[in-house]
Amino acid sequence: MSMNEHLGHGQRLTIAFAALEQFPALAESRNRLLSAVGDSHAATAEIASAIESDVALVLAVLRLANSPRNAGRQIDTTVSAVESLRPQAVQALAGSKRTFDFFERANIWGPTPERFRLHALATQRAADRIASEVGYQHRDRLALTSLLHDIGELVLIQAYPDYCSRVHRDAGTPEERIRQERRELGVDHALVGGVLIRRWGLPGSLAGPIERHHDPEATGEAAIIRLADMLAHYERGAPVAPGEMLQSARAIGLGPGELRGLLYEQPSTSSGRKRHVDPCPLSGRELEIVKQLAKGSVYKEIARNLELSVSTVRTHLHNSYRKLGAADRAQAVLIATERGWLCS
Numbered sequence: 001m002s003m004n005e006h007l008g009h010g011q012r013l014t015i016a017f018a019a020l021e022q023f024p025a026l027a028e029s030r031n032r033l034l035s036a037v038g039d040s041h042a043a044t045a046e047i048a049s050a051i052e053s054d055v056a057l058v059l060a061v062l063r064l065a066n067s068p069r070n071a072g073r074q075i076d077t078t079v080s081a082v083e084s085l086r087p088q089a090v091q092a093l094a095g096s097k098r099t100f101d102f103f104e105r106a107n108i109w110g111p112t113p114e115r116f117r118l119h120a121l122a123t124q125r126a127a128d129r130i131a132s133e134v135g136y137q138h139r140d141r142l143a144l145t146s147l148l149h150d151i152g153e154l155v156l157i158q159a160y161p162d163y164c165s166r167v168h169r170d171a172g173t174p175e176e177r178i179r180q181e182r183r184e185l186g187v188d189h190a191l192v193g194g195v196l197i198r199r200w201g202l203p204g205s206l207a208g209p210i211e212r213h214h215d216p217e218a219t220g221e222a223a224i225i226r227l228a229d230m231l232a233h234y235e236r237g238a239p240v241a242p243g244e245m246l247q248s249a250r251a252i253g254l255g256p257g258e259l260r261g262l263l264y265e266q267p268s269t270s271s272g273r274k275r276h277v278d279p280c281p282l283s284g285r286e287l288e289i290v291k292q293l294a295k296g297s298v299y300k301e302i303a304r305n306l307e308l309s310v311s312t313v314r315t316h317l318h319n320s321y322r323k324l325g326a327a328d329r330a331q332a333v334l335i336a337t338e339r340g341w342l343c344s
Contacts, residue, residue: 045318152193
């Protein structure tokens with residue numbers, strides 16, 4: 001991963017952008033996607049969930065869905081990407097993806113992909129928790145922007161081999177790190193991430209929140225990601241700045257009380273299992289569709305019974321799986337049944 005010391009900043013970034021083409025997916029995630037896309041009975045939501053388990057898979061599918069060969073559509077959710085592509089195309093893409101495994105680190109990235117993936121998924125979970133709290137509507141898109149929020153760090157790691165040790169040095173909190181990057185490099189990883197997303201022809205609706213997610217004045221989706229990033233750091237015991245965290249919370253309408261709830265509930269949400277006394281996290285329409293699933297109805301029957309399109313039914317189910325922490329329809333029905341939500 002060494003790089004010519006005489007190269008200028010622009011040249012380093014250009015070479016690093018190219019290196020990201022080979023960023024590997026976790027082998028287990030790739031295999032799960034191949035299994036899902038190879039199952040003729042798998043729902044779009046199941047395939048989308050398999051893709052969203054890995055940064056490299058998300059990038060590869062999004063780039064293909066937004067490519068000129070796919071009519072140059074502006075696609076910013078995984079469900080839309082899957083629906084716009086043929087299953088064979090997704091299968092071929094996954095099959096050709098370079099992979100890494102926890103027990104094998106013989107590639108040029110070393111342990112970076114695993115560390116990056118874990119923080120990305122933690123931030124994604126935190127962002128969805130925040131979105132539920134504030135009633136944010138674009139949760140499918142947020143699932144992607146929160147997963148990809150630190151993609152610029154991968155570029156800087158490739159461009160500057162001593163990036164973490166020299167640039168971050170003794171910086172503790174995420175905000176201290178971003179200030180160090182600006183002082184040392186003249187750019188920060190958030191801005192670089194936005195540039196990469198646009199360079200690859202992905203929509204501005206993805207690039208915008210990514211490049212602004214460390215802006216103290218961020219609002220909307222960028223502010224949700226900023227707060228989610230801090231929550232993910234807090235969850236693993238890393239330093240965070242309480243004042244910065246409260247600032248982001250207030251930008252999306254949350255006060256100190258709600259922020260405390262997020263802070264102290266965050267570590268326990270990973271299991272996806274809640275007590276029966278908890279309120280159902282599903283909307284009325286989502287719960288209605290899960291009840292139809294429990295009766296054995298298929299997507300077309302549900303769409304006909306509820307006077308919805310099949311695509312809308314799939315989208316509602318995708319949202320339901322995420323809210324319940326379910327991997328598929330069977331698990332969603334099981335969780336909802338165990339918690340007593342299907343009896344109402």
